[in-house]
Amino acid sequence: GSEDSANTSGGGEAGANPKTKHKIAYVTNGIDPFWDLCAAGVRQAENELGGVECEVHFPPKGLADQKSILETLLAKGIKGIAVSPIDADGQTKFLNEVAAQTKLITHDADAPKSDRLVYIGTDNYKAGRALGQLVKEAIPDGGEVAIFVGRLEQLNARQRRQGVIDELLDRPSQALGQIKFDEVAKVFKGEKYTIVDTRTDNFVMDAAKSNAEDAITKYENLACMVGLFAYNPPRCLQAIKEAGKLGQIKVCGFDEDDALLQAIKDGHAYGTISQQPWKYGYESVRMLKGILDGDDSVVPASKFIDVGYKSVTAKNIDEFWAEKRKMTALGAKKD
């Protein structure tokens, strides 16, 4: 009886409806406020560009969850997916499976060996070097530097850290694909700068703060604290404030937590490197829409769209913060 019902159902009509929006999905690598800013960019593009309807998924616990979300999206017949692969190399095979069934692009982290159509991202190593540059500006006379990060198992975290270390030790630049990573439990002594420690907190907020506190206790001559994940610099700032060493220990960070931006404005922190996350979201939607509309010109020959990064210091903080506010407000939409 299925043939009869197929005739009478309006299935054909709906498929031909030109107003039907492309259903696409934006998949992150976890739950983090960073991704909410990206989602803001997604919403913005959705509103501005029209013709697409985008789901945003935050896999709660790592790779298994990301994989099953992608599988479900495929099952659902989604037309395009932008994903930030948690482990690009390990996932290549699976990503190819995905790419075979839908339009796949990567953002934030690339899977260069996979069949993804385009990668939207920044060079985290370069961004790390830029962060090292900020540290140099913050403490031009040199001194002890400690690094704080959530987890070093994420490639971007390792790249950033390596960038900072290489820059401070004035090592030559490494190519993104072939970076040699330094050990974690090691002190790196350069001419002016010494990287005394790297502490991880596993995303536990109180650990992030107490790591900062303990570093202040341990390294009496600490000159600069570098936070590689969004929540790290604000925790460092709190610890410094409570130790009565505001201004004495400089802070340089990554990302754009409001507390950090405020501190830059107030002169308590030196600066931060922003990847302008909304651009990931915006560009991802723009790419997918273009690809789905059959407009191949959106994809550059290099298959790489560099959204770049921005060094934010007291000089440009007002302008940057205004942009962030605008983006957040623009994209805010309950999911």
Add this chain to the structure above:
Amino acid sequence: MNKNTLGILGLFILIFGITWASNENFANGYNMTNLVKWSSLYAIMGIGVAFVIITGGIDLSIGSVIGLVAALMALAIKQGWNPTLTVFLLLGLSLVIGLIHGLLITKVKLQPFVVTLCGLLFYRGISRWLTDNQTMQYPNTEGLDSFFSGKVGLFGQFSLPSPLFFLIVIAVLAAFFLNRTIWGRYLLALGNNEDGARYSGIQTDRLKITAYVICSFLAGVSGLLFAYELDSVQPAQTGEFYELYAIAAAVLGGCSLRGGQGAIFGVIIAAAVIRLLRNSINLVGISTHLEFAIIGLVILGGVTADELIKRIVAKRRTAQVNAAKS
């Protein structure tokens, strides 16, 4: 099949039906295959923990054991060890872990919750340390890859994933062990009344240790399955939280945390319910932020309904007795 299992089966069918009705793609081959795959993975963990729960114990460490085994496998391959040999070594390691748990619990008489909580912390820390907290890839050691995460096509996009075969073997053995062998009977007896079992000549310590060994062993198997399924390991994350899902599956599937009660089939269905819920949330398009809340509610609803049904049955039985007597 007992009454408990019927309840959870009903829940499964209900959610299955609702999801199907609200999304036509739900029943396609691709999605079904995936659902079967993830359910199998969860069910294997759940069966392991069910054995421990039947003895009246608990195992909080399995998530970390999964992480450890997965990490060590990747590490060993990287170091150039023979993959197949490593698999056996790691399964051996998980047996040893279970043995240690069991010995601490029976001989030193520590509480299972405490021992396995320490295990949870310890194995996770060791994984992170050994791998320097780096994500590790699984190279294509072809044989193992398709053994642990391959598929046998059926028709269309319907296929049978490797973990299902593992589950079938494990479930059949487990159910057989529990219901048909003397040791299974002993396990149930000691879960109900440990002293009573001991006075009947049952070597309760050995059996309890066996239960922890089975549990850790199946966690080890799961670790390999998960790792090969994902082709990669994150030492800080892989397996995190799984103990809670496994325990939830065991409880929802009819194991009482008081011990002495358990049904393998129920655990499998319960694991499938948990996976189905997640699938359903993603398919129907409910905010992923709500996922945990919904799973929590459904489990709570499930066990509450179970409890209330039991009471009604008991009441009816009283009424029957009265009717018969007067």
Add this chain to the structure above:
Amino acid sequence: MNKNTLGILGLFILIFGITWASNENFANGYNMTNLVKWSSLYAIMGIGVAFVIITGGIDLSIGSVIGLVAALMALAIKQGWNPTLTVFLLLGLSLVIGLIHGLLITKVKLQPFVVTLCGLLFYRGISRWLTDNQTMQYPNTEGLDSFFSGKVGLFGQFSLPSPLFFLIVIAVLAAFFLNRTIWGRYLLALGNNEDGARYSGIQTDRLKITAYVICSFLAGVSGLLFAYELDSVQPAQTGEFYELYAIAAAVLGGCSLRGGQGAIFGVIIAAAVIRLLRNSINLVGISTHLEFAIIGLVILGGVTADELIKRIVAKRRTAQVNAAKS
């Protein structure tokens, strides 16, 4: 102070000494103030969960309750609610949460592990959903800020952090309640022998509910303290895992998971041990990757030593009894 508490105090002094010896900065005012602060925060959670453990129950939900309260506070302030009023509302909410747990456990007769596991999932999901999973900053509502996370300077960099005052008040009340009031007595009695307590006219259900209410309430208080301490909330992460630390502190501090046993002072010292370990790991310069492993080992070592000491004491007592008899 009982014997159990002496053991954990010894452990504390040992680690304290070792750390001090290996890092001279350890004993400076800044570090001591921090150590006291974090220990107080953990101890408050630990005391809450101790009440539940004394009844023979467990509460896995407190980490999620902490996250929920912290998230709602930020949300309310953002929405322009009166902060002080919100504090009272949220403390009220945590009371209600405890009440619901208690009712489900006593009236519907669900197992504490199951109820609070569902709570763990549910509250976490709700926090994420309500806040749309956004990190929320705590604006400087000055009064509350210094109330929950202020400091009273002593000399040099030594000062007394707010959480310490909270802890003192809570600990004194808790110890008084447990050891000096009839309800504390009832709690201990019912944890040991629930039927016996009921036959003595003790309203066991009410008391058990009270224990869950106290636990959730203290989790609520901790939620506010943590949030103000960190000046921000990550709905998906704040409080995650804390239940395990709190339970570990309670167990290490002398509460038996079998119920009927508990000492507030022990829990406080045990919480301090856990925090001290972390501090020590950072100061001595051990890889943070190993943190979990070390904490796990120390807890296991602590409870093992405790168990072995108990046995030796029991043996000596037997010997004495025999000596007295013959």
Add this chain to the structure above:
Amino acid sequence: MPDAQPLLKISAIGKQFPGVRALHNVDLTLNQGEVLSLVGENGAGKSTMMKILAGVHTPDEGTIELDGRAVQIGSVREAQKHGIALIHQELNLSDNLDIASNIFLGNEPHKYGVLDRKRIYEESAGYLKRVGLDFPTDTLVADLTIGHQQLVEISKALSVDARIIIMDEPTSSLSKKESGNLFEVIRDLKSQGIAIIYISHRLGEVMDLSDRVAVLRDGENAGELVGDEITHDAMVKLMVGRDVSQFYNRTATPPGEVVLELDRLRTPVHPTVEISFNVCSGEIVGIAGLVGAGRTELLQSIFGVTPAVGGTMKLEGKVLNPRTSLDAIDSGVVLAPEDRKRHGLVLEMSVRENISLARLRQDQKVGMIDFRGEAELAEETIVKMNVKTPHAEQITQYLSGGNQQKVVLGKWLAMNPRLLLLDEPTRGIDIGSKQEIYRLMEDLAASGVAVLFVSSEMEEVLGMADRALVMHEGAITGELPRDQLSEEAIMQLATGKKAAA
């Protein structure tokens, strides 16, 4: 004799449990200052009736009147307010607390909830004196023997200012001396106008104490006896519905070869005391002694659950050194333990599963359960032991005490033991079942099994033992052959006076 206005009047009480009708249409009256005994077989509903009075259970139907006024007793609190105190059949102390705290548990003197510790310790000392318990009031209950714990329970009942005190088998774990002490207390209470409801399976005590006896059978009133009507035979007849004559009819046969031989055995609780004796095939040997004399400990050491710390044992000439019960069972030694519910049975399992629990190992086929054999064994045993159960699948929890004990025995008989150890085989068991258990012991002895039993009931030892060993503080103080058995001789040895050998 009853006054116009009884203190307590219970009418037409009914109570159902899932699958069990415990009480049906029960009437009972109680007058001021009288001792009313309640007797009946296991499961007759005695404890249930008393739990209703104490507010533990609520009745499904019927009324309770106190001083002529109908009352609802919805909780233990309310019962206490009405002046009703119940000493439960099972011990209900919190052994993490001390004696004083337990005596006042639920009834503490307090000010705004704050304990009045001084009063608690002072006043509890007085109660201890009354029941003759000579311990400091801050002794942990966990450190007391069962018998002493029972005395704490009794002190607890005295501490609530009760008009009605109910004692549910208070002497089941008391020795003769301690029981005597309790009877003094009861008479004293009675003289103060307090009414007592006394439940016991020891009919001798009942005859001595009671003004009136009410008998329950199958949850219904079976009759009442007053004054001179209270005789052993009359009570038994009402309880079981027929005459039970010839209670003990042991006729010893000459013993066979030595089955069990103990040579200077030392148990963990009394590691300095050496125990030596023999038990022969076909012999029934009783072990008498006061509570806490170490009899249970001895049986447990022979059975391997608490392995001996020194000395040697031989079973039929072969060295027996069991480290676990399994070792003992494999050599042909089995034990029906004192605490049936905790050690004897897996209460949540069916009669079939309990009966086969020990035998499974023998009948296995490469580890697999022989289900058919198991079912046959269960059916056979139920018939042989005369277990009253609707079917083999009944959960043992729902059986009466006597039938539970028969299941325990059935489990062990299926093992064809060489030596049967019985610890208080008839504790808390009604008269009909008792008789069947005695018969069984004799049958086994006749078939050549050696039987060693521990009993605190003097008549049981006198009636059943071919030979009695008497223990005191872990040591065997004497051995009495059947012709020298007497109450006085046993008491002498049990209190530590060595027999002039």
